[in-house]
Amino acid sequence: MELLRSNLSRVRIPEPTNRIYKHECCVTFDTPRSEGGLFVDMNSFLAFGRDCVTWNYEKTGNPVYLHIKQTPKLVSEDRPLKKPTLLAIGVEGGFDSGEPEYEDSYSIVVLPDFVSLPFPSVELPEKVRLAVDTVLRSEGAERKEQLAAWTADKKQVSEYTLKLQQVNNGVVIPPSGWKCAKCDKRDNLWLNLTDGMILCGRRNWDGSGGNNHAIDHYKETGYPLAVKLGTITADLEAADVFSYPEDESVLDPLLAQHLAFFGIDFSSMQKTEMTTAERELDQNTNFDWNRIQESGKDLEPVFGPGYTGLVNLGNSCYLAATMQVVFSTCSFNSRYFSDQSLKEAFEKAPADPTVDLNMQLTKLGYGLLSGKYSIPAQEKDAATGDAKQEGIPPQMFKSVIAASHPEFSSMRQQDALEFFLHLLDQVERANNVIPELDPSRSFKFGVEDRILCPSGKVLYNRRHDYILSLTIPLHEATNKDELEAFKNRKAAKGLEGNDMSSEEVVRPRVPLEACLATFSSPEEIHEFYSTSLKTKTTAIKTTGFTSFPDYLVLHMRKFVMEEGWVPKKLDVYIDVPDIIDISHMRSKGLQPGEELLPDDVPEEEMASVKPVANEEIVAQLVSMGFNHLQCEKAAINTSNVGVEEAMNWLLSHMDDPDIDAPISQGTSAVDESKVATLVSFGFSEEVAQKALKASGGDVERATDWIFNNPNASVSDMDVTSNNTAPTPTDSALPDGGGKYRLFGIISHMGTSTHCGHYVAHILKDKRWVIFNDNKVGISTNPPKDMGYLYFFQRLQD
Numbered sequence: 063m064e065l066l067r068s069n070l071s072r073v074r075i076p077e078p079t080n081r082i083y084k085h086e087c088c089v090t091f092d093t094p095r096s097e098g099g100l101f102v103d104m105n106s107f108l109a110f111g112r113d114c115v116t117w118n119y120e121k122t123g124n125p126v127y128l129h130i131k132q133t134p135k136l137v138s139e140d141r142p143l144k145k146p147t148l149l150a151i152g153v154e155g156g157f158d159s160g161e162p163e164y165e166d167s168y169s170i171v172v173l174p175d176f177v178s179l180p181f182p183s184v185e186l187p188e189k190v191r192l193a194v195d196t197v198l199r200s201e202g203a204e205r206k207e208q209l210a211a212w213t214a215d216k217k218q219v220s221e222y223t224l225k226l227q228q229v230n231n232g233v234v235i236p237p238s239g240w241k242c243a244k245c246d247k248r249d250n251l252w253l254n255l256t257d258g259m260i261l262c263g264r265r266n267w268d269g270s271g272g273n274n275h276a277i278d279h280y281k282e283t284g285y286p287l288a289v290k291l292g293t294i295t296a297d298l299e300a301a302d303v304f305s306y307p308e309d310e311s312v313l314d315p316l317l318a319q320h321l322a323f324f325g326i327d328f329s330s331m332q333k334t335e336m337t338t339a340e341r342e343l344d345q346n347t348n349f350d351w352n353r354i355q356e357s358g359k360d361l362e363p364v365f366g367p368g369y370t371g372l373v374n375l376g377n378s379c380y381l382a383a384t385m386q387v388v389f390s391t392c393s394f395n396s397r398y399f400s401d402q403s404l405k406e407a408f409e410k411a412p413a414d415p416t417v418d419l420n421m422q423l424t425k426l427g428y429g430l431l432s433g434k435y436s437i438p439a440q441e442k443d444a445a446t447g448d449a450k451q452e453g454i455p456p457q458m459f460k461s462v463i464a465a466s467h468p469e470f471s472s473m474r475q476q477d478a479l480e481f482f483l484h485l486l487d488q489v490e491r492a493n494n495v496i497p498e499l500d501p502s503r504s505f506k507f508g509v510e511d512r513i514l515c516p517s518g519k520v521l522y523n524r525r526h527d528y529i530l531s532l533t534i535p536l537h538e539a540t541n542k543d544e545l546e547a548f549k550n551r552k553a554a555k556g557l558e559g560n561d562m563s564s565e566e567v568v569r570p571r572v573p574l575e576a577c578l579a580t581f582s583s584p585e586e587i588h589e590f591y592s593t594s595l596k597t598k599t600t601a602i603k604t605t606g607f608t609s610f611p612d613y614l615v616l617h618m619r620k621f622v623m624e625e626g627w628v629p630k631k632l633d634v635y636i637d638v639p640d641i642i643d644i645s646h647m648r649s650k651g652l653q654p655g656e657e658l659l660p661d662d663v664p665e666e667e668m669a670s671v672k673p674v675a676n677e678e679i680v681a682q683l684v685s686m687g688f689n690h691l692q693c694e695k696a697a698i699n700t701s702n703v704g705v706e707e708a709m710n711w712l713l714s715h716m717d718d719p720d721i722d723a724p725i726s727q728g729t730s731a732v733d734e735s736k737v738a739t740l741v742s743f744g745f746s747e748e749v750a751q752k753a754l755k756a757s758g759g760d761v762e763r764a765t766d767w768i769f770n771n772p773n774a775s776v777s778d779m780d781v782t783s784n785n786t787a788p789t790p791t792d793s794a795l796p797d798g799g800g801k802y803r804l805f806g807i808i809s810h811m812g813t814s815t816h817c818g819h820y821v822a823h824i825l826k827d828k829r830w831v832i833f834n835d836n837k838v839g840i841s842t843n844p845p846k847d848m849g850y851l852y853f854f855q856r857l858q859d
Contacts, residue, residue, distance in 0.1 A: 075193045087111040091454040099131035119173040129171045132164040220305045220312035222286040233258030234325040244275045252276040256285035280306040292335025361839030367433035371453030371836030380478040383822035386833040387806040393501035398427035422459040429454045453836025508608030510649040517594040521659045531617040538576035574638045593660040606649030609797040616852040635847040645800030676702035806853030
């Protein structure tokens with residue numbers, strides 16, 4: 063007790079703003095349930111496991127700790143289960159998480175000799191009792207950063223429903239027998255709630271669905287809302303109402319009134335069509351999910367170093383799948399595990415190691431690769447009876463890597479490709495002082511575009527990239543006869559693809575070689591301005607590698623855009639061999655006898671970069687008495703969405719000091735969601751922002767602008783000179799032969815990168831292993847033809 067009293071000055075009573083860690087060690091994945099329990103520093107309120115609490119004492123000199131130990135409670139096997147009343151997990155009224163209950167015990171420990179005093183105890187100094195009570199009452203920082211429940215997304219009430227104007231044109235809608243007003247479609251029909259027009263829905267990428275007449279009608283009239291006929295029943299909330307301006311399904315609280323306007327009695331109508339959400343769910347269910355997860359097979363669980371699962375934090379499978387593959391590379395293994403100890407990383411870390419990327423990557427690497435946490439759980443898998451592992455929760459790592467990215471900070475599902483690129487970007491920044499230590503370099507490679515002008519002169523553009531994004535040429539499918547027979551069978555039965563089982567569906571099979579050939583094949587660039595001919599013309603572009611990375615990542619562009627920029631997923635198989643050779647794809651650079659295009663760019667081309675305002679929006683705002691220049695800025699900065707949005711922007715920016723300054727290239731604010739759309743097409747973020755600014759925020763025009771301005775479509779550009787030696791930036795990249803072996807696959811289940819589930823398959827110890835969150839087992843049939851991202855390792859010559 064005297065020892066404790068002599069160290070009272072190092073004990074703090076937590077303030078409301080203090081972050082308190084009491085559920086997980088900041089350096090390892092030890093918890094109060096670990097053998098040594100958890101030690102909370104009563105000065106910094108950071109938590110440490112038994113092995114590393116002495117490191118903290120040596121670094122900070124803080125001697126007083128709250129020791130927390132949890133042991134399982136004995137629970138009766140016939141305990142009644144509560145029926146869930148809420149679509150959530152781990153909350154009151156939600157589904158039972160199935161976790162055993164634990165009993166907590168506490169003590170005060172003074173280092174360095176681990177002198178222990180019981181808690182609670184009236185003999186403890188009041189300051190210590192107050193400090194510990196505050197820590198125990200406070201919600202842990204780990205819990206605050208983690209969403210406690212998974213809940214279904216709810217449709218929101220549309221702003222357009224409350225102010226909808228309906229046209230009294232005498233239209234009365236019959237209870238059945240509907241047909242599109244512009245074609246013969248009798249299914250997938252939508253009733254426009256403004257004028258009563260019945261029109262077919264959007265055409266899908268494979269030709270199914272409607273003929274786009276409903277969305278075409280919206281573009282012509284601006285009438286915002288439509289309801290899907292066949293989904294209207296007495297339960298009006300279940301009806302499929304779509305808002306075109308908001309581009310999503312919405313709730314219409316006045317739907318009964320809006321339907322009655324056209325003589326529709328909803329109470330007597332029967333459901334005959336699936337809603338958009340039901341169809342998406344049906345597509346997800348019918349797609350071959352079982353093959354990706356290897357469901358229904360007796361997978362042999364595997365344990366030990368390199369076989370540690372990651373706990374799903376709630377829609378975090380994109381992170382888990384990506385990090386399992388990344389830490390299977392020698393570069394990340396060396397940097398954050400074998401060449402750097404946990405103690406070394408902790409000593410280098412700032413006062414709060416939870417916010418240090420190097421520390422948290424080392425912690426994650428140690429957790430995944432040491433084998434310490436890859437042990438069978440006490441309870442077996444309820445479904446299979448097999449031994450399972452609890453896995454480790456990557457919560458601290460997720461918080462650090464997502465700190466600069468609002469989407470990854472959320473608990474929503476994300477695109478594994480976007481996360482992979484974000485990870486490499488953050489790792490590169492964190493290692494910029496000593497680039498030789500940067501493990502992201504092992505994925506980096508140089509790309510060169512050769513543009514041939516009809517004048518015979520050429521232009522070479524260079525850039526660096528981490529992934530090779532490949533278009534899937536469906537016309538190169540090797541099973542065309544089977545596809546045609548399947549199409550005929552389906553037509554004869556009058557079935558949609560979603561009405562058939564996964565075993566019946568025949569999907570296109572496209573060789574990976576065809577995808578690689580498409581990447582390097584000559585491509586026409588229309589409206590290319592030739593500085594030699596002084597006019598726009600059609601040029602020919604070919605692309606090749608200037609260096610081959612240690613690890614080659616191939617991204618299959620399975621997500622395409624339908625009419626109206628609606629993303630859809632290609633239902634296709636890619637035949638991927640175990641070994642590929644891309645040696646022939648190396649760029650040769652400027653050849654003897656080739657002449658470079660002049661560098662000068664005409665003023666009119668530079669002027670085309672200036673953002674363009676919608677003239678109709680500007681005219682309406684000017685008619686209200688606003689200044690013409692200010693109206694143009696308002697339209698540009700709201701991406702030409704509409705008069706109301708532009709007026710709201712103008713009213714809130716009237717006092718800006720530069721409101722009357724001339725419009726420049728950098729004036730327009732870029733919609734981040736549109737940037738993300740262009741990035742998903744394979745363009746860099748820098749190019750996407752530039753293109754959107756140049757096209758007034760219109761995604762379609764921005765895409766055209768990128769293809770028509772190849773000089774601007776590359777960041778990090780370098781025009782090749784007569785000296786074909788690598789540039790300094792290229793010489794810093796890894797390079798070698800072009801033969802690679804497949805070692806990792808990230809597969810995606812779902813109709814969008816932002817929904818569904820990600821799973822990783824990795825070649826380890828000459829066998830394929832499936833990593834499905836915290837489930838790790840020997841793979842009996844890895845889905846090599848169903849990958850979204852493929853990871854290859856270069857073979858040594």
